[in-house]
Amino acid sequence: MATEALSVTDLHAYYGDSHVLYGVSFALEESRVLALLGRNGAGKTTCISSIMGLLPPRGGEIRLFGEKISGLPPEAISRLGVGLVPQGRRIFPTLSVRENLVVAAQRQNGAGKAPGKTWTLDRIYDLFPRMKERQNQLAGSLSGGEQQMLAIGRALMGNPKVLLLDEPSEGLAPLIVQEVGRTIQRLKDEGQSIILVEQNSRMALEVADQVVILNTGETAFVGSADEVRADEDLVTRNLGIFHGH
Amino acid sequence: MQSGSNSTRTVLALLAILIVGAVSFSYIASIRSAQFAIVQTLNSLALGGLLFLLAAGFSLIFGLMRLANLTHGALFMLGAYIGANIMRSFEGVSLWAAMIGAGLLVAVMGGLLERFVLRRLSNNSLGQVLVTLGMSFIIADACLIIWGGDPIPVPTPPDLRSPIRAFGYAFPSYRLAVVVLAVVAAIALYLLLERTRLGAMIRAGVDDMQMARAVGIPVSKLFTAVFMLGAGVAGAAGVLGGPIMSAYPGLDADMLPLALIVVILGGVGSLFGAFVGSFIIGFIYTFGTALLPDLAYVILFLPMIVVIAFRPQGLFGRIAA
Ligand SMILES: Nc1ncnc2c1ncn2[C@@H]1O[C@H](COP(=O)(O)OP(=O)(O)OP(=O)(O)O)[C@@H](O)[C@H]1O
Ligand SMILES: [Mg+2]
Numbered sequence: 001m002a003t004e005a006l007s008v009t010d011l012h013a014y015y016g017d018s019h020v021l022y023g024v025s026f027a028l029e030e031s032r033v034l035a036l037l038g039r040n041g042a043g044k045t046t047c048i049s050s051i052m053g054l055l056p057p058r059g060g061e062i063r064l065f066g067e068k069i070s071g072l073p074p075e076a077i078s079r080l081g082v083g084l085v086p087q088g089r090r091i092f093p094t095l096s097v098r099e100n101l102v103v104a105a106q107r108q109n110g111a112g113k114a115p116g117k118t119w120t121l122d123r124i125y126d127l128f129p130r131m132k133e134r135q136n137q138l139a140g141s142l143s144g145g146e147q148q149m150l151a152i153g154r155a156l157m158g159n160p161k162v163l164l165l166d167e168p169s170e171g172l173a174p175l176i177v178q179e180v181g182r183t184i185q186r187l188k189d190e191g192q193s194i195i196l197v198e199q200n201s202r203m204a205l206e207v208a209d210q211v212v213i214l215n216t217g218e219t220a221f222v223g224s225a226d227e228v229r230a231d232e233d234l235v236t237r238n239l240g241i242f243h244g245h
Numbered sequence: 246m247q248s249g250s251n252s253t254r255t256v257l258a259l260l261a262i263l264i265v266g267a268v269s270f271s272y273i274a275s276i277r278s279a280q281f282a283i284v285q286t287l288n289s290l291a292l293g294g295l296l297f298l299l300a301a302g303f304s305l306i307f308g309l310m311r312l313a314n315l316t317h318g319a320l321f322m323l324g325a326y327i328g329a330n331i332m333r334s335f336e337g338v339s340l341w342a343a344m345i346g347a348g349l350l351v352a353v354m355g356g357l358l359e360r361f362v363l364r365r366l367s368n369n370s371l372g373q374v375l376v377t378l379g380m381s382f383i384i385a386d387a388c389l390i391i392w393g394g395d396p397i398p399v400p401t402p403p404d405l406r407s408p409i410r411a412f413g414y415a416f417p418s419y420r421l422a423v424v425v426l427a428v429v430a431a432i433a434l435y436l437l438l439e440r441t442r443l444g445a446m447i448r449a450g451v452d453d454m455q456m457a458r459a460v461g462i463p464v465s466k467l468f469t470a471v472f473m474l475g476a477g478v479a480g481a482a483g484v485l486g487g488p489i490m491s492a493y494p495g496l497d498a499d500m501l502p503l504a505l506i507v508v509i510l511g512g513v514g515s516l517f518g519a520f521v522g523s524f525i526i527g528f529i530y531t532f533g534t535a536l537l538p539d540l541a542y543v544i545l546f547l548p549m550i551v552v553i554a555f556r557p558q559g560l561f562g563r564i565a566a
Contacts, residue, residue: 052459078461086459092452099445104460158461 002029005065005112005193006051006082006162012059013043013050020046023060024219026212028162031115031191033184035204035225038214039239044197045087047214048166051195052084053077064162065112081108083160087167087197089151093140097131100139100150104157114159115191124153127183145176152183163187166197177203201235213238255556262525262548283414285531291420291489293527294427298482299500300507300519301434302475308451308514309471312363313374318501319381320476324351324483325492326388329397340402340484348481355476359469381497389494399487419488426485430478431520438516447471451514503530506549512562521560 006028013021021043028034038044049055051062053074062070069077078084092100101124108114117123125132128149134142139150148168155163165184169177185207188194198204205211211228213221213235220238228234303317327347332338338346358380366372401419408415438444449457450464458464483492490496507526511518525548533544552559 054455054459073465074455074458075461075463075465078459084459086456090453090456092449092456094452095445095448099448102442103445103449103457103462106461154460 002032003065003112004028004063005030005032006195007063008047008051008060009062010060011047011050011057011062013046013055014058015046015055020217021050021057022217024214024217025060026210026219026222028193028195028210030112030193031188032209033188033194033196033207034210034212035201035208036195036197036212036214037199037201037204037235037239038220039199041216042214042239043217044214045166046217048084048086048164048195048197051077051164052082067112078158079106079109081112081114081159081161083155083158083163085148085151085155085163085165085168087170089144089147091139091142091147091150091154093138095139096136097139097142097150098135100154101131101157104154106158108159108161112161114161115193119156119159121157124156127156127186128153145172145179148172148176148180149183152180156187160192162193162195164195164197167199168196169198169203181206205229215239255560259560262551280414284417285535286528287417287420287424289528289531290524291423291527292531293524294424295482295486295489296500296503296507296527297427297520297523298430298478298485299504300511300523301431301516302478303504304508304511304514304516304519305438305447305471306475307508309447310468311370313377314472314475315374315377315501316358316381316384317475317479317504318497318499319384320351320355320479321483321486321500322388322492322497323354323384324348324480325399325487325490325496326392326397326483327351327480328484328487329399329492330392332400333397340399340488344481344484347484348477351480351483352473352477356469356473358476359472363472364465364468381501385494385497392492394494396491396493398491399484401488423485423489427523431516434478434516443467443470503545506545509559510549510552512559515559515561518559518561 004027008027009025011021011024012019024043024047026034036044036047046055050057050070053069053072053076057070060070061068064080064082067080069080069082072080092103095103098121101121105121107118125135130146131150131153134146139147142150152165152168168180168184172180181203184194184196188207196204196208205225205228208225211221211223211225212219215238221234299317299321303314306312306314324347327350328340328343331343331346332340362376362380363373366376405419405422407418409418409421438447446457446462447467449462450467454464483496503526507519507522510525511520511522526545529544529548530541533541537544
């Protein structure tokens with residue numbers, strides 16, 4: 001059986017008194033892409049924030065290569081090897097592009113190892129030549145697509161064992177979405193374990209190996225991407241209330 | 246970024262300040278001798294330099310930790326007392342050595358305060374402000390018990406006792422040295438913040454604290470480091486101000502409001518704002534007291550009110566005060 005890179009077991013999360021995740025469970029296998037799908041407000045970002053330690057879980061357990069990370073502060077979870085590309089990108093706007101990357105550089109320790117070669121500033125610039133051209137520009141002045149690449153580059157600088165991508169295609173032009181898709185495919189080919197959150201399931205299903213569907217804070221479906229690709233209505237059925245776009 | 250009306254307002258506010266400054270300056274210059282104007286100008290610059298050292302730390306701490314550290318004035322006074330004490334206890338210790346010694350001691354005290362008191366209140370900003378206010382009273386009383394109620398003079402370094410003579414006028418040399426040191430400190434702080442990885446991490450924390458933690462920046466250690474830096478610089482500034490102001494009970498309460506006005510004027514979290522604001526306040530306060538002693542505080546608060554009315558985030562700040 002494949003190694004579990006990240007496992008989430010019976011996760012419960014709250015914002016103050018409001019209960020948002022009710023016992024979510026799934027596991028990401030090493031070097032695989034897991035698509036985490038769900039409608040608006042289903043709890044995808046909450047799930048990602050819980051894994052990252054930004055919203056400490058009130059119940060359940062999260063493990064990274066067998067090591068328990070739930071309950072640790074975000075900086076410790078980052079150092080153990082979880083990289084985050086957050087929803088809305090959240091690059092540091094008053095830092096230059098280069099500084100955004102440099103502040104996030106770190107080597108990993110703890111169980112499991114980061115895939116492939118170590119990420120350095122030069123390798124990020126190879127991956128995104130545009131970042132090199134703009135390295136001295138303030139990150140806040142970049143276009144949406146460039147900010148997304150910077151956010152991905154910044155997460156990679158931490159040499160993550162598991163990369164969390166929260167709606168990386170949100171608000172981007174179709175051409176840029178394709179570029180983001182190609183980047184994810186390339187990272188996957190290098191052996192990166194990835195959790196990819198998307199509302200737009202088509203792009204996610206192209207690269208995913210595993211699929212988890214959340215519906216109002218509960219796991220509605222856990223299975224393989226092949227299963228989902230074979231049955232076109234499966235996603236819609238599990239998203240909850242049908243709604244056409 | 247900034248809208249057009251915002252920069253118009255900045256220009257307006259700057260103009261208002263310039264007018265207040267220019268009017269008082271020319272008035273003084275016309276009725277008194279040029280020598281008097283030179284001395285007052287250097288007094289203003291020296292006060293501005295000291296205010297910068299105080300306000301820079303306050304502003305940095307507020308920018309990163311969203312904490313108004315009201316002990317800052319007390320740390321300045323504590324530095325002045327410790328420096329005076331060092332120089333009296335050890336024969337031949339220079340002011341500069343005393344400044345470094347006191348700065349380090351006050352930095353350590355700041356670190357302890359942050360780690361063991363403020364850290365425990367990290368989600369309670371009102372509690373934090375009250376605790377810093379309480380700590381400033383405790384420090385002030387401790388100073389009174391240890392060093393008594395009489396002012397303790399701090400000797401001027403021998404080399405800087407006599408004024409520099411040029412163009413037929415005398416320039417007080419210690420005040421010049423204070424200005425030079427403040428400018429050097431400003432450049433050093435600028436380089437630390439803008440040109441090092443540590444500085445970029447601090448700025449990342451100011452931009453987005455949660456995200457900074459999520460990329461592995463040890464924000465908790467940064468807090469302690471920045472707090473120690475701010476406290477240490479304030480303590481060292483107390484010693485540097487010693488030969489001009491000496492160490493006396495109430496020095497904390499005299500300095501803190503000036504530093505607060507500087508920060509509000511220049512913009513919270515902005516080093517450049519603290520720099521410009523310090524010299525503006527240095528001039529207004531010095532000339533205001535000389536020209537219209539009864540209205541010194543009115544003249545002092547006027548530019549602040551103008552700035553708050555037109556530009557709540559201060560001249561160079563990004564966060565509304
Ligand atoms: N900071 C918050 N405080 C209170 N409630 C929140 C907060 N953030 C999210 N919620 C609520 O928690 C639920 C899950 O939100 P979450 O952001 O995880 O959804 P999502 O699946 O990421 O949606 P989207 O696709 O729109 O990003 C929603 O009902 C939302 O209103
Ligand atoms: Mg979301």
